Amino acid sequence: xxxxxxxxxxxxxxxxxxxxxxxxxxxxxxxxxxxxxxxxxxxxxxxxxxxxxxxxxxxxxxxxxxxxxxxxxxxxxxxxxxxxxxxxxxxxxxxxxxxxxxxxxxxxxxxxxxxxxxxxxxxxxxxxxxxxxxxxxxxxxxxxxxxxxxxxxxxxxxxxxxxxxxxxxxxxxxxxxxxxxxxxxxxxxxxxxxxxxxxxxxxxxxxxxxxxxxxxxxxxxxxxxxxx
Amino acid sequence: xxxxxxxxxxxxxxxxxxxxxxxxxxxxxxxxxxxxxxxxxxxxxxxxxxxxxxxxxxxxxxxxxxxxxxxxxxxxxxxxxxxxxxxxxxxxxxxxxxxxxxxxxxxxxxxxxxxxxxxxxxxxxxxxxxxxxxxxxxxxxxxxxxxxxxxxxxxxxxxxxxxxxxxxxxxxxxxxxxxxxxxxxxxxxxxxxxxxxxxxxxxxxxxxxxxxxxxxxxxxxxxxxxxxxxxxxxxxxxxxxxxxxxxxxxxxxxxxxxxxxxxxxx
Numbered sequence: 001x002x003x004x005x006x007x008x009x010x011x012x013x014x015x016x017x018x019x020x021x022x023x024x025x026x027x028x029x030x031x032x033x034x035x036x037x038x039x040x041x042x043x044x045x046x047x048x049x050x051x052x053x054x055x056x057x058x059x060x061x062x063x064x065x066x067x068x069x070x071x072x073x074x075x076x077x078x079x080x081x082x083x084x085x086x087x088x089x090x091x092x093x094x095x096x097x098x099x100x101x102x103x104x105x106x107x108x109x110x111x112x113x114x115x116x117x118x119x120x121x122x123x124x125x126x127x128x129x130x131x132x133x134x135x136x137x138x139x140x141x142x143x144x145x146x147x148x149x150x151x152x153x154x155x156x157x158x159x160x161x162x163x164x165x166x167x168x169x170x171x172x173x174x175x176x177x178x179x180x181x182x183x184x185x186x187x188x189x190x191x192x193x194x195x196x197x198x199x200x201x202x203x204x205x206x207x208x209x210x211x212x213x214x215x216x217x218x219x220x221x222x223x224x225x226x227x228x
Numbered sequence: 229x230x231x232x233x234x235x236x237x238x239x240x241x242x243x244x245x246x247x248x249x250x251x252x253x254x255x256x257x258x259x260x261x262x263x264x265x266x267x268x269x270x271x272x273x274x275x276x277x278x279x280x281x282x283x284x285x286x287x288x289x290x291x292x293x294x295x296x297x298x299x300x301x302x303x304x305x306x307x308x309x310x311x312x313x314x315x316x317x318x319x320x321x322x323x324x325x326x327x328x329x330x331x332x333x334x335x336x337x338x339x340x341x342x343x344x345x346x347x348x349x350x351x352x353x354x355x356x357x358x359x360x361x362x363x364x365x366x367x368x369x370x371x372x373x374x375x376x377x378x379x380x381x382x383x384x385x386x387x388x389x390x391x392x393x394x395x396x397x398x399x400x401x402x403x404x405x406x407x408x409x410x411x412x413x414x415x416x417x418x419x420x421x422x423x424x425x426x427x428x429x430x431x432x433x434x435x436x437x438x439x440x441x442x443x444x445x446x447x448x449x450x451x452x453x454x455x456x457x458x459x460x461x462x463x464x465x466x467x468x469x470x471x472x473x474x475x476x477x478x479x480x481x482x483x484x485x486x487x488x489x490x491x492x493x494x
Contacts, residue, residue: 118382163364166276207374220364
């Protein structure tokens with residue numbers, strides 16, 4: 001994925017050539033050996049049941065690692081064919097053990113699932129390696145609109161206007177395009193306006209377990225009013 | 229006084245390119261010596277935002293807004309925006325109207341006959357709106373800092389299987405297995421051979437080519453099953469091998485032991 005420089009293309013061509021050569025050799029070999037071992041290769045696909053807590057923790061760690069998105073305890077329980085409580089306990093052990101190491105990685109809960117991620121304090125080095133920069137942030141208008149939607153969902157455009165005192169269709173469009181919010185159907189009131197709420201992507205991009213992790217809106221009262 | 233309009237413009241352009249959400253410090257400072265306004269244009273998200281800023285700048289209480297003073301400042305700001313050819317959004321004008329209305333109400337003597345309820349502070353609605361907005365403005369800052377931290381957190385890179393990549397290479401034995409399956413099924417079927425129909429290798433190649441091209445994707449099971457004799461089946465098998473060899477088609481297997489699909493190679 002990360003290319004190390006201009007040599008890459010030549011290397012790839014060379015590899016392909018070698019691979020073709022090897023394939024021919026393998027095919028020739030297999031042909032002489034006959035089909036005997038080909039049919040015997042079929043094995044039972046179902047994994048064996050987990051025997052011990054140590055194994056359970058290990059399997060869970062592996063599953064979380066390969067999962068593309070945060071992996072929920074429910075999904076893990078389904079794969080292991082075990083009950084949620086046992087799996088939850090094993091996850092708890094794993095989190096304690098893994099995060100107790102205080103290494104470069106953390107095991108964290110995001111958007112209702114578990115995920116491995118780097119610790120933010122090492123971002124400079126990670127960025128230097130990946131050659132990335134922090135991408136464009138949302139504008140203040142978008143963030144304000146997002147805040148209103150997050151705290152008042154499901155909320156309609158006129159309701160957002162009432163709080164912000166300014167029209168925000170383009171901000172809402174941006175948020176929708178970035179999949180941070182989703183349309184939640186129409187409100188049964190005059191004009192049947194569309195209602196909006198936050199998405200799973202919102203939780204993921206803001207590193208939230210769930211919506212309850214957001215500080216209460218009333219907490220901002222003192223904070224905001226402090227200077228007035 | 230050294231704040232010529234040109235200098236002001238320059239400064240606003242500079243600050244306009246990089247709008248830092250948390251560090252945005254818009255300023256409108258009336259110069260008391262002259263009648264000029266010194267403007268460092270920040271990004272106001274709306275009339276409420278601007279009002280809050282003016283209240284803070286004038287160091288007045290949000291619960292006891294000196295309407296005349298704030299309205300004055302507010303209108304001067306709008307005027308400055310217009311002078312600088314910045315389109316003033318309608319929402320700003322609506323607020324201006326509201327402020328002027330409030331200012332008028334405040335100037336009117338109180339109706340001595342009015343009941344207690346009617347006598348409430350005309351500023352109350354605006355104050356509540358400002359207080360409410362202020363909370364969400366702070367919440368937006370919170371989201372901003374959360375997103376910043378989150379951007380410093382990296383998830384693992386994609387594994388090869390993450391991409392929709394069904395092109396698990398089909399091995400010779402997978403192909404052979406399909407062939408054997410079909411062969412076995414053929415044995416079970418009682419066939420009545422009425423007429424011997426000969427099909428050549430060339431014809432079989434053409435048939436395969438056509439079937440793949442017409443459908444785009446061809447399940448090899450379907451193709452093999454069309455063969456009615458053992459000979460035809462052998463030819464069918466050979467034609468698949470041939471077209472793969474000449475890279476006219478490629479074979480995909482979407483899951484282990486799943487059906488093998490032939491499709492046009494690029």
